[in-house]
Amino acid sequence: MTRIEVSLKKLEDRSYSIFVGHRCLAELERILSELELKGSVFIVTDDNTNELWARKIKKHLEHISECVKTISIPPGEEQKSLRTIEKLARKLINMEADRTSTLVAVGGGVIGDITGFLASIFLRGVAFINIPTTLLAQVDSSVGGKTGVDLVEGKNLVGTFYQPRLVFTDVDFLSTLPREEFLNGMAEVIKYGIIMDYDFFEFLEANVEKILGRDPDVLVKTVSHCCKLKRNVVEDDEKESGLRRILNFGHTIAHSVESASNYRVKHGWAVAVGMVAATLIAVGREIIEPDDARRIETLIGRFGLPVSLPENLSSELIINGLSFDKKRRKGVLHWVLPRKIGSVEVVTGITRGEIKNAIEKLQGKSL
Ligand code: ADP
Numbered sequence: 469m470t471r472i473e474v475s476l477k478k479l480e481d482r483s484y485s486i487f488v489g490h491r492c493l494a495e496l497e498r499i500l501s502e503l504e505l506k507g508s509v510f511i512v513t514d515d516n517t518n519e520l521w522a523r524k525i526k527k528h529l530e531h532i533s534e535c536v537k538t539i540s541i542p543p544g545e546e547q548k549s550l551r552t553i554e555k556l557a558r559k560l561i562n563m564e565a566d567r568t569s570t571l572v573a574v575g576g577g578v579i580g581d582i583t584g585f586l587a588s589i590f591l592r593g594v595a596f597i598n599i600p601t602t603l604l605a606q607v608d609s610s611v612g613g614k615t616g617v618d619l620v621e622g623k624n625l626v627g628t629f630y631q632p633r634l635v636f637t638d639v640d641f642l643s644t645l646p647r648e649e650f651l652n653g654m655a656e657v658i659k660y661g662i663i664m665d666y667d668f669f670e671f672l673e674a675n676v677e678k679i680l681g682r683d684p685d686v687l688v689k690t691v692s693h694c695c696k697l698k699r700n701v702v703e704d705d706e707k708e709s710g711l712r713r714i715l716n717f718g719h720t721i722a723h724s725v726e727s728a729s730n731y732r733v734k735h736g737w738a739v740a741v742g743m744v745a746a747t748l749i750a751v752g753r754e755i756i757e758p759d760d761a762r763r764i765e766t767l768i769g770r771f772g773l774p775v776s777l778p779e780n781l782s783s784e785l786i787i788n789g790l791s792f793d794k795k796r797r798k799g800v801l802h803w804v805l806p807r808k809i810g811s812v813e814v815v816t817g818i819t820r821g822e823i824k825n826a827i828e829k830l831q832g833k834s835l
Pocket residue numbers: 514515516517520543544545575576577578579601602603604605641642643644645646649652
């Protein structure tokens with residue numbers, strides 16, 4: 469038998485920068501020219517973000533490439549499918565994209581996830597630039613390199629880890645974002661404070677009105693700080709083996725609430741309730757002081773996010789849904805519970821009774 473070693477140890481540097489600013493579109497040309505992109509540029513966007521922002525962005529991109537084209541798809545999570553990937557890939561071929569082409573996502577998490585995935589597999593990988601336009605995408609999905617689409621069996625079940633060459637965020641994009649979509653991202657913002665940064669949590673407490681009023685300076689501080697915090701986690705744990713798990717705070721129950729409601733409950737809403745549920749479990753175990761728990765619930769509520777569950781979502785349905793969480797490892801559910809504001813621990817062995825107790829407290833009653 470002949471043994472042939474295929475040695476692939478050469479580490480590739482996939483470092484990139486995230487730029488965060490306000491009314492900074494004019495700087496896009498200069499920033500992009502540093503990347504020395506050579507070929508044609510394809511903007512992938514949805515019909516809303518195309519009208520609102522991608523047209524403007526296209527004008528700036530035309531300064532760095534002679535060939536800039538836009539592909540716009542309908543908005544909505546339903547688009548996050550393999551069917552869309554195939555359609556877009558065929559469109560790109562028909563529009564003469566080649567290996568030197570760059571895909572630029574202009575939109576929320578849906579567009580970012582689809583475009584990143586497509587860039588990672590189209591012609592075995594082309595350059596990807598992400599221009600996130602929702603708060604959720606700016607603080608969460610655009611950092612960390614996760615891409616992918618949904619299957620009927622569940623969300624994000626097919627995808628890749630693929631880093632963008634650049635993330636460009638202008639908080640001005642958030643000026644057109646509906647309140648509901650804005651709050652969707654706020655849940656993740658609050659999450660960062662609870663899991664890893666007490667001072668940031670205090671900053672949020674002091675700036676609720678300014679954030680809700682979308683004060684650009686406060687938004688730049690908020691978004692860039694969240695990107696730094698997520699960057700720190702991702703740098704240490706790119707492929708999600710340990711530390712990155714803390715980002716899952718509030719998500720164990722959130723995923724179940726989302727699917728139990730047939731995705732009528734938005735992700736951020738589910739995360740808000742999930743964070744309160746995890747906090748209640750921590751109170752029950754005397755892991756966290758009740759005063760800290762109340763502060764967590766109060767901040768979530770002050771932003772207009774839910775701190776209770778509708779009665780019609782039964783605790784049974786939510787608990788049964790937990791077993792389908794893809795983050796479950798070897799049959800064990802890992803719970804991220806707050807120890808105090810700014811610090812969490814990962815716990816296993818939470819009983820059905822404890823979960824039921826927390827969910828029932830969430831149905832109508834407060835902490
Ligand atoms: P998420 O980042 O929450 O995954 P989606 O990509 O699903 O977001 O976008 C949510 C909705 O918000 C979509 O209908 C999208 O077209 C719309 N949208 C995205 N960015 C903006 C914006 N800056 N202004 C207004 N609407 C936007």
